[in-house]
Amino acid sequence: MSNITFEDYKNAIKAKYEKEKEEGDYSNNLSSPTPANLRKLCVKRFKSNPDKEDLNAFESFFDFPFDKDKKNLFGDDEMNKLEAVKRFFQGKTEKPSEDTIQLAAILVDLRPRPFNKYKKQMDEEDVQLIDILRGTSDSAKEVSSDNLSDKVKVENSNNSEADFVIEEPLPVQSKEVKSEETSISTFVNMDEKPKSNKLKYLAIVAVLAGLGLIIFLALPRKECMQWSGDHYEIVDCNLKSEGFISGSPVELLDENLVGLKKIKVCDTTVYFDKNHNAIIWYAKKGDSIDFFNNHGRHPENNSPLRPVTKYILDKYVNKK
Incomplete structure (x- = not known):
């Protein structure tokens, strides 16, 4: 059974986007994914490859079927929906809708698609890419473990030769003297530490803890939402509404309105x-x-x- 998740599918789309915007045939549309550029790319993609499932995804996203002969397919609502795709590409939306994900996969031409095909038709190279996107380092750990094992074997082999070397035993008295010197040195060092150092350490720890709390409270949190054509999407509170056709503002998250x-x-x-x-x-x-x-x-x-x-x-x- 495939262990590919929908999160892996989203990560693969983003990785394909990064590649396409640099060297793809439509990099001029993806390098600056404004709603206007994404609208142009929509027309290009669906004219060149009218796949049935892609056409269904288009209609599900925009609520009307694609027609290459229509001149005015996109109004304000449709452009706002494309803004959601832009935010997904730029990593500025936390929970994009499934329709947004599917259209994004078409725009970057990720194959296979949609998700039900993607999770079934995976070759070894794609699985390795998924592991990289997940940040998996199991293979590296295995290599490190093997190298460590080999190193231990070599060291043990070298040490085995030393077993045949006859060494003169050290005098017992020297060990006792060394032990006594170590004990005296440790006692002197402990005695030399001023008691006020403990208070200094506690003060430093308290200051660092306070700074950590201040930084944590100052960090921006994704507790905002923004209207995207026909629904709210949860977004970063620092997101600016530049490029919006209708200028939908970023609002504080309201659980009663987000649905x-x-x-x-x-x-x-x-x-x-x-x-x-x-x-x-x-x-x-x-x-x-x-x-x-x-x-x-x-x-x-x-x-x-x-x-x-x-x-x-x-x-x-x-x-x-």
Whole structure:
């Protein structure tokens, strides 16, 4: 059974990205992975290799099928989603969605893909690469152990020759004198240490512990989130929102909001529970309506999310 994990798959994509941005055919798009450059690369990849599974990944990521004849495939929402791929390439997102990972694999042309194929078709060279990415050093440890064993054998062999050399025994008196000198020297050294040194050592330890605590508290923590098209992603609090089309700000992590997601409604969408309570929320955005899976505020215009009503559905959804 394969021991390749999804984390290994993500690491392999990042390694392929580092290689492609330096020497790949589309290094000009990947060396600066802005949403605009990634959009251009999307069109290039899917035009040159319209694989069925890749096309399914595209539709799952953007919520519409790829069409090479359409001129205007990407709006603000789609560009914001590509920002999530950019953050993944740059290591600035902690928990990217699976759709983000799959599109990233296509853009760097990692093969085999997707993950269910990747974990099955691994040759020896790829397995070694996975071990390197994991930081595995088991093989190095084995080599070191063997070298140590050989070294011990050689030393034992050399020492065995010394067993045949007749040495004159040292006088017993010299050993006793040496022992006494060592004891006296140790006693004198211990007696010479001032008692105040203990206090100095304790003070130094206390200062170092305090500095360590200050440094720990000052380190940036990944306790922030940022709206990415239709959902929140957990990001580094130092992440700047440069390059965002809609300028989505970096916010402090809110466990009540991190699961908020914008959804697309259709004829089969369930809007109310068995007690006729709304389970879908909405907010106006310009002349249209955005729907969400939970209550809160609209991440893009801060409008309060309200429970959906039959009037809203008739006006904006069933009007056709």
